[in-house]
Amino acid sequence: MEYRSLGKTGINVSRLCFGTLTIGPLQAGLSIKKGAYLIREACEEGINFFDTAETYKNYQQLYEAFKGIHPKPVVATKSYAYKKEDMELSLISALKNMGLEVIDIFLLHEQESELTIKGHYPALEYLLRAKQKGYIRAVGISCHTVAAVKGALKFPEIDIIHPMINIKGIGIKDGTLEEMLEALEMVEQNKTGIYGMKPLGGGHLIGSYKEALNFALSLEFLDSIAVGIQSKGELIINKAIFSGEPVPEDYKEKVSTKPRKLVIGSWCEGCGKCVSNCPQNALQLKDSRVSVIEKECTLCGYCGAYCMEMCLKIF
Numbered sequence: 001m002e003y004r005s006l007g008k009t010g011i012n013v014s015r016l017c018f019g020t021l022t023i024g025p026l027q028a029g030l031s032i033k034k035g036a037y038l039i040r041e042a043c044e045e046g047i048n049f050f051d052t053a054e055t056y057k058n059y060q061q062l063y064e065a066f067k068g069i070h071p072k073p074v075v076a077t078k079s080y081a082y083k084k085e086d087m088e089l090s091l092i093s094a095l096k097n098m099g100l101e102v103i104d105i106f107l108l109h110e111q112e113s114e115l116t117i118k119g120h121y122p123a124l125e126y127l128l129r130a131k132q133k134g135y136i137r138a139v140g141i142s143c144h145t146v147a148a149v150k151g152a153l154k155f156p157e158i159d160i161i162h163p164m165i166n167i168k169g170i171g172i173k174d175g176t177l178e179e180m181l182e183a184l185e186m187v188e189q190n191k192t193g194i195y196g197m198k199p200l201g202g203g204h205l206i207g208s209y210k211e212a213l214n215f216a217l218s219l220e221f222l223d224s225i226a227v228g229i230q231s232k233g234e235l236i237i238n239k240a241i242f243s244g245e246p247v248p249e250d251y252k253e254k255v256s257t258k259p260r261k262l263v264i265g266s267w268c269e270g271c272g273k274c275v276s277n278c279p280q281n282a283l284q285l286k287d288s289r290v291s292v293i294e295k296e297c298t299l300c301g302y303c304g305a306y307c308m309e310m311c312l313k314i315f
């Protein structure tokens with residue numbers, strides 16, 4: 001496994017980052033014990049970087065996994081807070097619920113542009129103060145837009161960017177793959193750390209996973225790449241590709257290469273909360289029923305967090 005420093009932060013991470021959204025309640029819904037077991041297996045395979053977020057609701061899996069491990073692996077988390085007080089609660093929750101003394105990377109979740117970063121500045125200022133006090137090692141943003149990557153260039157205090165990037169440009173909300181690549185190259189010149197998200201387009205590119213992952217690996221400015229992993233088979237396959245080794249035949253057969261999709265339960269009450277909170281505008285409400293526009297859906301699973309009826313699952 002290759003390890004790199006995330007920009008100039010000095011935080012050393014495996015090139016393969018375990019994106020834990022996929023094991024939490026918004027996706028596979030593994031129990032705390034099973035999720036923790038998979039995370040520990042990933043540590044044994046050399047992965048030392050785990051990406052989560054407050055909205056993924058899976059801090060307990062990480063808490064359980066990291067019990068007794070020293071030093072702790074690198075953890076990145078995110079919050080939608082835009083006020084200082086709310087970000088303070090987010091930081092306290094992350095530290096307490098993952099059993100950590102320091103959060104390595106804390107990101108403003110899903111920024112869209114320079115304007116939204118400005119709108120979240122009180123929360124960012126709080127993170128910067130927490131960094132000075134030693135509770136956080138690096139701050140940054142996650143984003144699905146070219147405008148946010150360009151916007152981040154105006155804030156030298158941002159250490160890390162976590163952008164949407166994959167071979168087909170799936171999920172980039174405001175531009176093409178080429179425009180995203182160009183913006184990220186500008187960011188790299190500032191020595192900002194970059195770790196990509198959704199190299200498999202949220203599951204749409206599973207049918208050509210080798211090509212999609214090799215594309216991400218070819219992007220030298222990506223210090224690390226977060227890949228959603230749900231099983232031991234996926235872990236072994238990803239590790240092999242990231243290590244430049246052949247994919248073991250027996251695991252190839254065990255892992256489904258069927259594209260995943262969002263399934264909406266028949267008991268949907270048509271409240272519309274998921275529709276207004278989908279970052280990709282991939283849900284529509286008609287005659288009190290929700291349906292998904294599959295080509296727009298990045299299978300991020302965020303809509304699931306807004307459905308009190310538990311109608312939304314990715315299979």
Ligand code: SF4
Nearest residue numbers: 278297298300301303
């Ligand atoms: S429909 Fe749900 S899973 Fe698909 S992009 Fe929107 S929030 Fe993400």
Ligand code: SF4
Nearest residue numbers: 268269271272274307
């Ligand atoms: S939030 Fe749940 S119940 Fe409400 S419209 Fe969406 S799927 Fe249906």
